[in-house]
Amino acid sequence: MTTSLPGAPFFHYRDGQLHAEDVPLHTLAQQHGTPLFVYSQAALGAALDAYLQGFAGRQVSLHYAVKANSNLSILRFFAQRGCGFDIVSQGELQRALAAGAEPGRIVFSGVGKTRAEMRFALECGIGCFNVESEAELDVLNEVAQQLQRKAPVSLRVNPDVDAQTHPYISTGLKGNKFGIAHERALPAFQHAASLPWIEVKGIDCHIGSQITTQAPYLDAMDRLLDLVERIEAAGIALGHIDFGGGLGIQYRDETPPSPHALWQQLFARADARGFGQRHFMVEPGRSLVGNAGVCITQVLYLKPGQDKHFCIVDAAMNDLPRPAMYQAYHAIVPLAQAATAHAAAPQQYDVVGPVCESGDWLGHDRQLQVTPGDWLAVCSAGAYSMSMASNYNSRPRAAEVLVDGAQSRLIRQRESLEHMLHNEMLQAS
Numbered sequence: 001m002t003t004s005l006p007g008a009p010f011f012h013y014r015d016g017q018l019h020a021e022d023v024p025l026h027t028l029a030q031q032h033g034t035p036l037f038v039y040s041q042a043a044l045g046a047a048l049d050a051y052l053q054g055f056a057g058r059q060v061s062l063h064y065a066v067k068a069n070s071n072l073s074i075l076r077f078f079a080q081r082g083c084g085f086d087i088v089s090q091g092e093l094q095r096a097l098a099a100g101a102e103p104g105r106i107v108f109s110g111v112g113k114t115r116a117e118m119r120f121a122l123e124c125g126i127g128c129f130n131v132e133s134e135a136e137l138d139v140l141n142e143v144a145q146q147l148q149r150k151a152p153v154s155l156r157v158n159p160d161v162d163a164q165t166h167p168y169i170s171t172g173l174k175g176n177k178f179g180i181a182h183e184r185a186l187p188a189f190q191h192a193a194s195l196p197w198i199e200v201k202g203i204d205c206h207i208g209s210q211i212t213t214q215a216p217y218l219d220a221m222d223r224l225l226d227l228v229e230r231i232e233a234a235g236i237a238l239g240h241i242d243f244g245g246g247l248g249i250q251y252r253d254e255t256p257p258s259p260h261a262l263w264q265q266l267f268a269r270a271d272a273r274g275f276g277q278r279h280f281m282v283e284p285g286r287s288l289v290g291n292a293g294v295c296i297t298q299v300l301y302l303k304p305g306q307d308k309h310f311c312i313v314d315a316a317m318n319d320l321p322r323p324a325m326y327q328a329y330h331a332i333v334p335l336a337q338a339a340t341a342h343a344a345a346p347q348q349y350d351v352v353g354p355v356c357e358s359g360d361w362l363g364h365d366r367q368l369q370v371t372p373g374d375w376l377a378v379c380s381a382g383a384y385s386m387s388m389a390s391n392y393n394s395r396p397r398a399a400e401v402l403v404d405g406a407q408s409r410l411i412r413q414r415e416s417l418e419h420m421l422h423n424e425m426l427q428a429s
């Protein structure tokens with residue numbers, strides 16, 4: 001009998017051992033040490049297919065949001081499968097290019113693009129700037145003029161829709177810093193169309209992340225299409241409608257719609273208003289990679305406390321910042337099921353890391369049957385984990401491995417302490 005992890009069918013127990021596809025994870029922990037991120041290529045492919053199947057018969061281009069997981073091998077996988085990319089910095093742009101992305105299929109989002117970033121992106125032939133303010137539009141027009149190269153632009157609109165997600169990752173409410181206010185959108189488009197070095201290509205919105213219901217998306221579609229009608233009635237043609245990303249995944253018991261189900265509804269709305277055959281763009285991140293990865297960590301110590309017991313592991317908030325930042329839940333499971341491991345008594349633990357903060361926890365009140373030396377997997381760690389990792393407490397970043405069937409490949413080495421030190425200059429005293 002095989003059982004798989006929540007939302008992650010490519011991670012499953014076989015003969016009592018947790019596997020990624022056909023590779024037992026304890027062999028990877030032995031070989032590469034911990035903390036270690038392990039990704040399943042089949043899971044990446046299946047998540048991508050779930051989108052592409054929903055787009056049959058429609059004109060949709062998919063731009064993977066690099067911020068979710070920017071490992072070059074993962075970017076290369078998506079590039080080879082024909083994806084475009086959504087980037088938010090020159091660093092992400094250079095990563096996408098290094099992974100083989102076509103510059104014309106990259107869109108550049110973000111509220112604070114610098115002139116240098118605009119210049120670099122224009123020079124490399126970026127597909128579109130998703131401009132987030134009128135001030136940014138003016139600066140981009142100047143940079144484009146200096147280069148004598150028109151800037152392809154879509155204006156990101158803030159539709160003022162509640163994505164019903166954690167407040168830190170909601171982006172489509174009028175109180176959020178993102179996009180141009182809905183009521184300012186038409187004058188902003190008119191301004192864009194009047195600028196000689198700006199070429200208006202489309203309209204854009206992104207309402208938030210880890211969205212698990214359809215309603216906010218449908219509201220955003222209605223609000224966006226209202227604008228498309230008004231903007232086009234004013235004589236400004238929109239070549240594409242970029243709907244952003246944000247679709248949630250199952251971490252515990254969430255039941256987000258499949259990309260197929262969601263887009264069926266969204267296309268139905270668009271069809272009803274005569275926009276169904278337009279060129280749509282999507283920018284998914286988490287839903288492509290989140291459940292394609294786990295982080296393996298080793299139990300260092302068990303510590304009984306007065307109120308609770310602590311399971312101290314070698315991964316920490318610097319490796320997996322989501323619990324500390326958003327009080328996010330990640331399932332934590334043993335690599336070896338109890339029957340094949342040992343007879344430690346099951347116990348309720350707070351799973352915590354070595355970082356010197358009480359906020360450094362990976363899971364609260366978890367029932368585990370563990371002993372020091374055991375390995376655990378922190379689940380659903382493919383998105384916003386390694387890409388948000390830091391060197392806090394001077395801890396080197398973890399290694400990453402990609403599994404494909406029975407094969408595994410190291411795709412990022414564990415950071416060395418020398419590498420962590422090498423950018424700093426010691427002044428002679």
Ligand SMILES: Cc1ncc(COP(=O)(O)O)c(C=O)c1O
Nearest residue numbers: 065109209245246283284285286
């Ligand atoms: C502009 C933009 N596009 C796409 C994404 C990807 O979002 P998600 O990973 O939730 O799909 C984000 C992040 O929320 C974003 O800010």
Ligand SMILES: N[C@@H](CCCC[NH3+])C(=O)O
Nearest residue numbers: 067169209210322383384
């Ligand atoms: N970092 C967030 C998602 C941010 C989405 C980017 N706009 C998370 O881990 O859930």
